[in-house]
Amino acid sequence: MQKTHEQVWNNCLAIIRDIVEWQHFKTWFEPIRPVALKDNVLTIHVPSQFFYEYLEEHYVNLLAKTLKRELGKDARLEYRIMVDSGSGGNKPLTMDVAGQGFRTYTNNEMDFPLVIHNPLKNPFVIPGLKKMQVDSQLNPIYTFDSFVEGDCNRVVRRAGKTVAEKPGTTSFNPLVIYGGVGLGKTHLAQAIGNEVARLHPNKVVLYVSSEKFINQFQDHSRNNAINDFIHFYQLIDVLIIDDIQFFSRAERTQDALFAIFNHLHQSGKQLILTSDKPPKDLEGVQERLLSRFRWGLSADLQIPDYETRMEILEKKMRNDGLEMPKEVVKYIAYNIQTNVRELEGALISLLAQSSLNKRDIDLELAKKVLRNFIRTTSKEVTIENIQKMVCDFYDVSYDKLLQKTRKREVVQARQITMYLAKIFTKNSLKTIGEHFGGRDHTTVIHSCQTVKDLMDTDPIFRENVIELQQKVQLAAL
Ligand code: ADP
Ligand code: MG
Numbered sequence: 028m029q030k031t032h033e034q035v036w037n038n039c040l041a042i043i044r045d046i047v048e049w050q051h052f053k054t055w056f057e058p059i060r061p062v063a064l065k066d067n068v069l070t071i072h073v074p075s076q077f078f079y080e081y082l083e084e085h086y087v088n089l090l091a092k093t094l095k096r097e098l099g100k101d102a103r104l105e106y107r108i109m110v111d112s113g114s115g116g117n118k119p120l121t122m123d124v125a126g127q128g129f130r131t132y133t134n135n136e137m138d139f140p141l142v143i144h145n146p147l148k149n150p151f152v153i154p155g156l157k158k159m160q161v162d163s164q165l166n167p168i169y170t171f172d173s174f175v176e177g178d179c180n181r182v183v184r185r186a187g188k189t190v191a192e193k194p195g196t197t198s199f200n201p202l203v204i205y206g207g208v209g210l211g212k213t214h215l216a217q218a219i220g221n222e223v224a225r226l227h228p229n230k231v232v233l234y235v236s237s238e239k240f241i242n243q244f245q246d247h248s249r250n251n252a253i254n255d256f257i258h259f260y261q262l263i264d265v266l267i268i269d270d271i272q273f274f275s276r277a278e279r280t281q282d283a284l285f286a287i288f289n290h291l292h293q294s295g296k297q298l299i300l301t302s303d304k305p306p307k308d309l310e311g312v313q314e315r316l317l318s319r320f321r322w323g324l325s326a327d328l329q330i331p332d333y334e335t336r337m338e339i340l341e342k343k344m345r346n347d348g349l350e351m352p353k354e355v356v357k358y359i360a361y362n363i364q365t366n367v368r369e370l371e372g373a374l375i376s377l378l379a380q381s382s383l384n385k386r387d388i389d390l391e392l393a394k395k396v397l398r399n400f401i402r403t404t405s406k407e408v409t410i411e412n413i414q415k416m417v418c419d420f421y422d423v424s425y426d427k428l429l430q431k432t433r434k435r436e437v438v439q440a441r442q443i444t445m446y447l448a449k450i451f452t453k454n455s456l457k458t459i460g461e462h463f464g465g466r467d468h469t470t471v472i473h474s475c476q477t478v479k480d481l482m483d484t485d486p487i488f489r490e491n492v493i494e495l496q497q498k499v500q501l502a503a504l
Contacts, residue, residue: 275311
């Protein structure tokens, strides 16, 4: 007599129960429901896509072996997944997915078992303490307080705050912060870590650069201690990994990151990642990782506008107890446009020059110091340059941009051009307006506001603007 799907599955479970650690059995096997058996294909019901992927990653061999014992060598497993229908809707959908057909794994493809055999050896662990204590590697100067809020960072700064208040329990998991060099990714990621440490002193927070993570992984793999490596990271409550673009082509480290990510995410731990480009553009990073990065929130840091640059400079001066004439601060903020690190660099050079030459800081000195700075760091981008770039991008003619056409594409291109001109050039609103067939400054203000609003509500529009911003940024190098 043919066995039923329940009988087959129960027999499999009887074996699996003896092999898998109790905790893992409870987590990964008890929630499974067998639903059908047809020929040699057993269909099981799993709670989520994640669950399915986890089983395929970690238990495919075990499942294959046990099922083949029951159903013979042609046994196959199919999954039925409850698909989370997203925000609000709580009606579960199901989706059928075939298993990997039980391909045999070679040794180096094997998943990483979660069991730990050796005592921990890890440079971050503070030895001699009973409870595991980890040195968070955070720099206390990077706080939310010292991170000036502006249009350029409002979304991600607020998301970061929320994450710091409720790590692991919001939908911002992982939180991926991306943006160009020197725009504050490290500062913000560390600010979140510091804030968690302040609000939740019992949580284990760890900041690590991707470089360090990769080196550590390689050391451990040379010493056959990959499990220790993975296990250590799986004990962290809030894991911050900086500059994940360096993972491209670190294939085996990516496997480890995958195991760590899954475990942390599944157990409600928080991940914060930074990258110099949007996750979708990370070349050489496995798709399965990229798809996980999309589970949470990816938000970018943009180039700060003039007001924000002023505020950053003023805050920095206040914190360091410095003073200089307002016109000098304005001069720096006007001239250093694309990178906060350079903004600070300019300030420091100016101070150094002033004390070296025993000379007060004034506009003349500022001009002298910044002349070298600006020439080597950024070229002037003109309104005309930007107009040309936007015209190329949207395939709109230059004439149209200047005329009164109200066609939607043209209007949008015009508004974006004004917006970029405001961020990237030091022209007044009036001058910018004049470059568009003599429009007045209120039109420019209105355009900038419209662009900001659209960026908040329309992701495709936002992507386009960001791409254009990067083009302009590159042209300024
Ligand atoms: P990234 O990691 O994106 O290259 P960093 O986080 O290292 O950039 O930032 C570069 C410098 O600029 C740091 O000293 C940081 O404190 C400062 N900085 C960046 N953004 C801000 C901001 N919004 N407010 C204050 N300081 C900032
Ligand atoms: Mg950084």
